[in-house]
Amino acid sequence: MFATKLKTQLLLITVMPLLLTIAVITLFILFEVLDNIESEVVKRGESIANQASIMSEFPLYTGDVDALKNVADLMIKTHDLAYIRFIDSTGQLLIHEKAFRQKGDLREFNFPVRTQAPNLDDFRATPPINTADDLGIIEIGLNNNSAEAQRFQAYTKVLGIAFIALLLGCLFVYLFSRKLTNAISSLISSAHRLEQRDFSVRSHENGSGELLKFQRTFNKMIDSLQQNDADLQEKVSAATASLNYTVSQLSEKNTALAQQRQETIDLERSKAILEERERIMRDMHDGIGGQLVASLALLEREQDSQIKQNIYTVLTECLNDLRLIIHSLSMQNSVLSSLLADFKYRTSRKLEQLDIELDWHVDDKAEQLNIKPQTGLHLLRILQEAFTNILKHAKASSIEFSAKQSPHGFQILIQDNGQFTPDSLKSPGHGISNMKTRAKQLGGSLNIEQPASGGCRIILSIPD
């Protein structure tokens, strides 16, 4: 309960019986001493009363009150009595003498004063029965101070000796149990540290006998535990690594799965977009395209005129433009080379009609560059605007077209040998602005400059 520490328990186990033994012996001795003191007091009281009885026999016999008073005074002075009373055989109080000053507790004794007549006849036929006659009673009050002092002295001595015995007992217990408790305390301390997984701890082998063997066994057990712990740590590390690897693998697989899932979603989305685009393209082709073709057919039946020619040209451009849009929408994961080849096909007939030479160079890398439909449409619009400007305003005889890989992406260069005024770039029209805007939307840039040989050079840079 309150004795949780080993030393305290050991101290209690050894000291409690010692304490009990000392207490019992102390009580026994104390009672014995007190009994002795009490019997001494009684003996003293009886002795004094007896002495007073002897001294007062004759005065009591004769009724000599003066003699009794002398006896009383003598007894009070001699034996330090508190009082003394003489009562005769009839119960009459003859003398009651008190000490001058009372001293604390009193012990009272009364002693009958008896006298026995001697038998003085040698040949008496019926010898008288030797019965004692009562002469009176002596009552004495004995001051109890000396007895109290003796009792106090006895208490002091016995308790002092008991205390010293207990002290010595505790000292011996401490001295003799110290080796034992030190050894066990060392074991307990080691056990506590061991409980906190400190396998480096070892118990001091400071015991003796079986305790020493126990300490050694304990240390060997810790050695074994330490080894087992090291093995276990190693196995745990290996298992952890294996688990981490597995987790990593799983993570990768999860990532791949997520990517695959995202791709599937993208694919599904692309498919939906494609289907929607095809639907729009189909509607445009069947609707607007059909209307434009029908309009051209109706226009061809009309008589030739400038108006007819103009309308026909507009309608044709509209149809071409529609085709361009439909073409760009129909591109599914097209590559740049294919887009450029299709543009060349559409543009080359016009150039032949206007007798403009086209020098066309496309790098092989263009076959590996995928173009999204929206990107393709922007690119085609830029190319269409560039060629339209050359055909309408430059009056060029040759056009150099090249598409090649550049350090920052892909570069398309269109250069003509026609008429170009750089100042016109200071107030560009909607066409050039739209080209630059579309180039930006592609993430690239568009530059228009005049080469030294004249003409105009358009450089379009787009990222890969």
Next chain:
Amino acid sequence: MRHFLALFLLLVATLSQADTGSVYIVLSDNNELYQQAAKAVQAELKTQGFSKPIHISSTQSLHKKVLHPKDLIVPLGEQAALNIHSSFERNSHLYSFIDRTQIPPHTDSEWAAVVIDQPVQRLFDLASTIVAGRYRDKVIVAISEENQLLRDEISKLNNQSGIPFEVLLVDENSQPAKVIDKALFNAGALLAVRDEHIWSGENAKWMLYQSYKFNVPVIGYSKRFLKAGALASVYATLPQTTDKTVQLIMQWEQQGKLPEHGIVYPNFEIEFNKNIARALKITIPEILPEGNKN
């Protein structure tokens, strides 16, 4: 006729045997003392060749018997004396182991008494020997005022040595110990005499107490006084009393009557308590009056 003659002769023979005078020792009590005394008397008589029958009986059994006038009755002790003396007046009475004051009133019968008392003269002589030459040489004795026997005896006391002698009379209402208190102041010895009022019970104790208190030696009349604190005692022992009794019986046999009448004192012993003598610083005298000394 022969038968009547034989019966007559037998009767005569029986009666003639009784007529020769038997001795009847009568015990006052069946206690050890009287039995011892009776047997001692009987044995001593036989030793001395006493030829007549000796009977030991109690007073009751004696009354059932028919005694011959010549038979001697020997009552031992006071009670036997009182019971016998009036019933057998024709017989001689030899009282023994009896106090002088307890002897029954005299009748016409022949009587003698071997008493256990000691004459005051013996005590006085011993006291005189002890106090002789001492500063306090007065001898005192206390007796009851009404004890005329003792007063008469004391009046006849022979005081040849001239030792101061004082008789203190104590009335029956006084306490003897207080009466002798003043006399003890300069007394050299106190005589204890057989007086029931003075030397019995508590009075005896306090007499001895007072005497010792005043350093006055007491001369007692029995051996028990020595134990009670007396310096010396003058007393007759049981053998001495027995011897005296036997002596008288033998003389009675020889003379056909008692040789002495009245009070007969046996021989006596004188014995000292040496412790008391030492305490009182008294030297035991080498020469004692008469009798033995111990």
